[in-house]
Each structure stands twice: as structure tokens, then as C-alpha cells.
Amino acid sequence: MIKRNLLITLISCGIFIAFGTPTTLAVTFLADNELSSDEEILDDAYIAGGVITINNNIDGDLFVVGGQTTINGNINGDLVVAGGQITINGDVIDDARIGGGSIFVNGNIGDDLIATGGQLNVSSDSLIGGSLILGNRFSNILGTINEDIKGGGGRIILGGSVYGDVDVTVQDTIALTEKAKINGNFIYNGLRKAEFHEDQVEGFIEYNKIVKKQTDIGGNIKDFFYKAYFILKFIGYLSMVIIAFVLTMLFPKTLIKTADIAKSNPWRSMGLGLVIALSTIASVIVLGVTLIGLPLAGILLAVFLVTIYLAKIYAGIFIGRLLINPKKMTKGKLFGIGALGIFIIEIVSLVPLVGGLIAILTVFIGFGALWTYKKSLYKELNLQKI
Numbered sequence: 305m306i307k308r309n310l311l312i313t314l315i316s317c318g319i320f321i322a323f324g325t326p327t328t329l330a331v332t333f334l335a336d337n338e339l340s341s342d343e344e345i346l347d348d349a350y351i352a353g354g355v356i357t358i359n360n361n362i363d364g365d366l367f368v369v370g371g372q373t374t375i376n377g378n379i380n381g382d383l384v385v386a387g388g389q390i391t392i393n394g395d396v397i398d399d400a401r402i403g404g405g406s407i408f409v410n411g412n413i414g415d416d417l418i419a420t421g422g423q424l425n426v427s428s429d430s431l432i433g434g435s436l437i438l439g440n441r442f443s444n445i446l447g448t449i450n451e452d453i454k455g456g457g458g459r460i461i462l463g464g465s466v467y468g469d470v471d472v473t474v475q476d477t478i479a480l481t482e483k484a485k486i487n488g489n490f491i492y493n494g495l496r497k498a499e500f501h502e503d504q505v506e507g508f509i510e511y512n513k514i515v516k517k518q519t520d521i522g523g524n525i526k527d528f529f530y531k532a533y534f535i536l537k538f539i540g541y542l543s544m545v546i547i548a549f550v551l552t553m554l555f556p557k558t559l560i561k562t563a564d565i566a567k568s569n570p571w572r573s574m575g576l577g578l579v580i581a582l583s584t585i586a587s588v589i590v591l592g593v594t595l596i597g598l599p600l601a602g603i604l605l606a607v608f609l610v611t612i613y614l615a616k617i618y619a620g621i622f623i624g625r626l627l628i629n630p631k632k633m634t635k636g637k638l639f640g641i642g643a644l645g646i647f648i649i650e651i652v653s654l655v656p657l658v659g660g661l662i663a664i665l666t667v668f669i670g671f672g673a674l675w676t677y678k679k680s681l682y683k684e685l686n687l688q689k690i
Contacts, residue, residue, distance in 0.1 A: 566622040566673035577672030619670030620645030
């Protein structure tokens with residue numbers, strides 16, 4: 305649950321989920337509203353849910369989408385997690401890519417940490433083996449950073465050692481506590497200068513003042529709706545990825561077959577999807593004008609809307625397979641391809657007019673391909689008298 309007035313970057317989190325998907329052959333899938341994982345997992349793991357607690361070690365990469373996530377075990381690979389409140393108490397051997405409302409890092413990260421969202425807290429006992437790349441409303445960094453700190457956000461408090469450079473842009477400023485030490489250069493852009501002793505920085509210091517613009521009420525209202533729109537898009541993308549996750553576990557064959565149909569006959573699938581959609585809408589209108597047919601019109605409209613929503617996932621698989629088509633398809637690869645394809649459709653839909661039209665037509669391709677597959681499956685079952 306996102307509680308803060310904040311634009312959580314759709315692109316960042318989309319890249320986390322889509323491009324972070326592994327290509328290993330053995331993966332573990334877990335999904336539930338409240339989920340506690342206690343047994344050690346000897347391969348990559350995909351976990352989705354409302355309240356998630358991971359107490360076991362993961363001998364591979366871990367991918368999590370959840371409302372409230374607590375990771376107490378160690379990750380012997382990469383960590384990719386998106387959600388509301390995220391707490392990492394264990395160690396991550398490789399990279400960690402996190403997007404969330406509140407992020408608490410109490411363990412060690414072997415390589416880079418990429419964090420975007422509302423609030424980031426890195427404890428004084430934590431060690432980041434690589435660079436810290438951030439984009440948060442507020443960042444409280446008390447641990448040790450072996451390389452650089454880059455990015456920015458609203459306000460940053462630095463209270464640990466940085467062995468590389470600090471190069472950030474903040475809306476307010478960056479503050480250095482007495483324990484802070486920068487062994488490289490310190491370059492920062494902000495509304496006001498940071499308070500620190502110059503001997504806390506080994507390299508050169510560069511400050512660039514940001515000039516605050518005058519308050520524009522109309523602009524603020526526009527900015528509010530702009531941010532709200534992107535937050536809703538982000539939530540919608542996460543919801544669709546979770547549904548794609550479930551479909552991948554339950555109906556991988558249907559996803560693959562539908563994508564194959566769309567790939568072999570994209571124009572035919574799009575035309576069929578468009579005709580069926582228009583016919584369904586016309587039927588709903590005709591039934592809706594009569595009192596007797598009104599309930600049936602409601603049911604037909606509900607089924608149509610759900611099918612169109614699911615068609616976007618099938619279209620995502622189709623788009624993803626145009627870019628990535630492995631020789632041996634696994635559930636892990638299929639989920640990653642679908643997440644990537646859905647992400648591309650969402651990004652294209654942001655382009656005014658043309659982008660939205662292309663995204664809609666792409667969904668019609670998935671809709672028509674799904675209808676074709678279901679029709680062929682029905683014929684096959686009918687021939688077998690099932």
C-alpha cells in the first residue's frame with residue numbers, strides 16, 4: 305500500500321521486474337495473501353503476496369512483489385523487490401534493486417543497491433559493496449558505501465563512509481553528520497548548502513544552487529494529477545504482473561500457444577479481435593435497451609472487460625517473444641518475457657494519441673489470438689467428445 309504523495313518511477317520499477325528476470329531452468333513460485341517462507345530454496349524464487357516474510361536462505365535470485373515484505377534470510381544472488389514497506393535484514397550477495405514506499409536496509413549488499421520510492425534507511429551496520437543509486441523523497445544513509453553515491457531525491461542525510469564520489473541532486477539539501485566521511489569528490493545540487501566540515505571530504509567540493517520557482521497553483525494542480533496518473537499506472541502494471549505470474553504458473557501452455565498464434569498471424573488476430581469487440585459492444589447496447597435483456601447485458605459486459613484485461617497479458621507475451629525467443633521455454637523465462645512485454649505496452653501507451661492507439665491495437669491482437677486458441681481447443685475437445 306502506497307501511503308505517501310510520491311511519484312514512484314514506473315520506468316525504474318518496470319526495469320527491475322522485467323529485465324531482472326533470470327534464465328535459470330529451476331525456479332520456485334510462491335503466492336498468497338499472507339505468506340511466510342521458512343524452508344531453504346536451492347534455486348531462484350518468485351514470490352508475490354500481501355504480507356510476506358522470508359526467513360529462509362535463497363540459493364539464487366529472489367524476485368518479490370508485495371505490500372509488506374520482510375527478508376530475514378540471505379540471498380545468494382540478486383534481489384529484485386517492489387511494494388509498500390520493505391525490510392531487508394539478511395545479506396544479498398550480488399545487486400539489490402528495490403522500489404517501495406518505505407525501504408529499510410539492515411543487512412549487507414554485495415554489489416550495487418538501486419533504491420527508488422518514498423523513504424530509504426540504510427543502517428549504520430550495513431555495507432554496500434558497490435555503488436548506491438537512489439531516487440527517494442528522503443534518504444537516511446548511515447552505512448558504508450564502498451563505491452559511489454549517485455542520484456538524488458528530496459533530502460539526504462549521510463552518516464557513514466563513502467569510498468568513492470558523491471554526486472547527487474536534491475530538492476532540499478544533503479546533510480553530513482559528524483561520522484560522515486567522503487573519500488572522493490562531493491558534487492551536489494540543492495536549494496541550500498550542506499553543513500559539514502571540509503576535512504570530511506578528501507576530494508574537491510562543488511555546490512550548484514537550485515533556484516526555486518514561484519508558486520504556480522495551476523501548475524501544482526496539473527503536477528498533482530500528473531503524479532497521480534503515473535502512480536495509478538505503476539499500480540496497474542504491478543497488478544498485471546502479479547496476474548501474469550499466476551497465469552504463468554497455472555496456464556503456461558495457453559500463454560505460449562496464444563503468443564504463437566499472434567506471432568504467426570498478427571493482422572488476422574487484430575482484425576478478429578476488433579470484430580469480436582465491436583460485436584460484443586453492439587450486443588451489450590441492444591440487450592441493454594430492454595428490461596429483460598439488461599442483466600444479460602451486464603454479465604456480457606463484465607466478461608468482455610475481464611477478457612480484454614487478460615488479453616493485455618497475452619499481448620505482452622506476444623510482444624516479449626518478438627524480442628526474446630529462447631530455444632527452451634520455462635515458466636521463469638515465460639514470466640520474464642511477459643513482464644517485459646507488458647512494460648513495453650505501458651510505456652508505448654504514454655505517447656499521446658499514436659501511442660495509445662498502438663497499445664489498443666496490440667491488445668486486440670492478443671484478444672483475437674486468445675479467441676482463436678480457445679476456438680481451436682474447443683474443436684479439439686469436441687472431436688474427442690470431451
